Amino acid sequence: MSDYDALLKQYQEYKARNLSLNMERGQPADANFDLSLPILGSVDQSNYTTDDGVDIRNYPGGILGLREAREIFCEQLNVGSNEIIIGNNSSLEMMGTFFARALLRGVNGSQRGWVHDSPRLIVTVPGYDRHFLLARELGYQLVTVKMTTNGPDMDAVEQLVANDASIKGIYFVPTYSNPTGDTISQEYAQRLINVNAAAQDFTVFADDAYAVHHLDDNPLPAPNLLQIAKDSGKANRVIIFGSTSKVTFASGGLGMAGMSEENITYWSKVLSSQSIGPNKAEQWRHVLFMRNYPGGLQGLMQDHAKILKPKFDKVQEVLNRELGNQNLASWTDPRGGYFVSLDTIQPVASRVVELAKEAGLALTPTGATFTDGKDPENKNIRLAPTRPPLEEVELAMEIVACCVKLASAEVG
Numbered sequence: 001m002s003d004y005d006a007l008l009k010q011y012q013e014y015k016a017r018n019l020s021l022n023m024e025r026g027q028p029a030d031a032n033f034d035l036s037l038p039i040l041g042s043v044d045q046s047n048y049t050t051d052d053g054v055d056i057r058n059y060p061g062g063i064l065g066l067r068e069a070r071e072i073f074c075e076q077l078n079v080g081s082n083e084i085i086i087g088n089n090s091s092l093e094m095m096g097t098f099f100a101r102a103l104l105r106g107v108n109g110s111q112r113g114w115v116h117d118s119p120r121l122i123v124t125v126p127g128y129d130r131h132f133l134l135a136r137e138l139g140y141q142l143v144t145v146k147m148t149t150n151g152p153d154m155d156a157v158e159q160l161v162a163n164d165a166s167i168k169g170i171y172f173v174p175t176y177s178n179p180t181g182d183t184i185s186q187e188y189a190q191r192l193i194n195v196n197a198a199a200q201d202f203t204v205f206a207d208d209a210y211a212v213h214h215l216d217d218n219p220l221p222a223p224n225l226l227q228i229a230k231d232s233g234k235a236n237r238v239i240i241f242g243s244t245s246k247v248t249f250a251s252g253g254l255g256m257a258g259m260s261e262e263n264i265t266y267w268s269k270v271l272s273s274q275s276i277g278p279n280k281a282e283q284w285r286h287v288l289f290m291r292n293y294p295g296g297l298q299g300l301m302q303d304h305a306k307i308l309k310p311k312f313d314k315v316q317e318v319l320n321r322e323l324g325n326q327n328l329a330s331w332t333d334p335r336g337g338y339f340v341s342l343d344t345i346q347p348v349a350s351r352v353v354e355l356a357k358e359a360g361l362a363l364t365p366t367g368a369t370f371t372d373g374k375d376p377e378n379k380n381i382r383l384a385p386t387r388p389p390l391e392e393v394e395l396a397m398e399i400v401a402c403c404v405k406l407a408s409a410e411v412g
């Protein structure tokens with residue numbers, strides 16, 4: 001039997017199993033959610049008043065979120081407790097509010113709403129499809145730069161922003177990025193914060209969704225963007241977003257935004273015009289839960305890593321075993337976050353996804369990691385191993401490897 005026939009036979013065997021596997025979206029596993037189950041009982045009829053005497057049933061409490069929540073979750077964004085706004089359940093929703101408000105009246109220091117300047121935002125590719133959707137829906141034009149292993153391609157960013165005042169900002173994931181898992185380097189972070197931009201209100205929107213999602217016991221510290229900005233005399237240039245979606249419950253926890261105290265003053269005015277305050281009941285539940293969790297936020301994230309790391313290790317093990325040294329694909333080996341990014345050598349990513357689908361494995365559609373839904377090279381596949389159980393990750397990765405081999409063989 002030829003190699004190709006053997007591959008085809010293996011593929012047909014997977015197909016015959018009528019599998020239903022999913023490595024499409026980066027969701028926590030039930031075992032991850034279980035770690036946070038005590039949240040559901042952390043507030044009851046006896047403890048609805050915060051340490052500061054805020055009654056979580058009533059309006060007063062402030063637009064910035066509960067002091068106690070700000071003190072706990074500032075660690076997540078690596079900012080001070082006076083440099084964070086704790087909002088409602090989704091960072092995307094907060095980002096949407098900030099981007100929309102920037103269009104209407106600008107950011108702190110703008111002369112007018114960005115909508116008057118046909119605003120453009122730099123985004124990184126491969127990147128996160130929801131970033132592209134959110135910014136586009138609001139009317140921003142997207143300009144892409146490559147996500148490198150050191151962060152956004154800074155040579156390209158520097159060139160783009162120097163003479164184009166319509167480029168109002170950059171929108172990217174600084175730590176364990178979606179999908180490559182790369183973290184911005186100290187050098188690139190310095191260059192980005194200090195970039196010489198034609199737009200005087202150029203802003204760095206850092207979606208730090210995976211800031212504390214380390215897989216290693218002793219993670220390397222990521223650059224502290226706000227500190228760099230403050231040290232560079234550009235404190236107002238950066239806004240950092242995050243949430244507890246992959247810390248406690250997905251869409252069922254807290255969103256947050258970190259920024260300079262001056263920016264806090266500006267944005268609290270803006271936010272106060274549309275809300276009396278965020279959901280204090282959820283914030284208080286999170287505070288009481290985190291206080292009781294052994295090791296606090298760090299302890300919780302280490303327990304998440306114990307569940308996630310074997311899955312990421314399995315991805316590497318199968319890919320190395322099945323595709324190592326064959327010149328068919330390369331892939332990332334991230335130290336944190338939720339994804340592994342695989343690039344086929346031949347332009348066959350869409351065929352791999354199609355073959356996998358026919359064999360009962362859902363993968364992120366090709367092109368989703370690019371702004372117009374089309375991968376110009378047809379090579380990138382985002383793998384999301386967090387949600388399925390370990391045994392399924394192994395089988396799913398064997399199918400991915402088989403499909404890569406088959407699709408590559410098809411083009412010769």
Ligand SMILES: Cc1ncc(COP(=O)(O)O)c(C=O)c1O
Binds near residue numbers: 173207209243244250
């Ligand atoms: C980079 C990034 N940002 C934001 C989100 C969603 O965050 P939230 O649930 O807080 O809206 C995700 C989810 O996959 C993500 O990967």
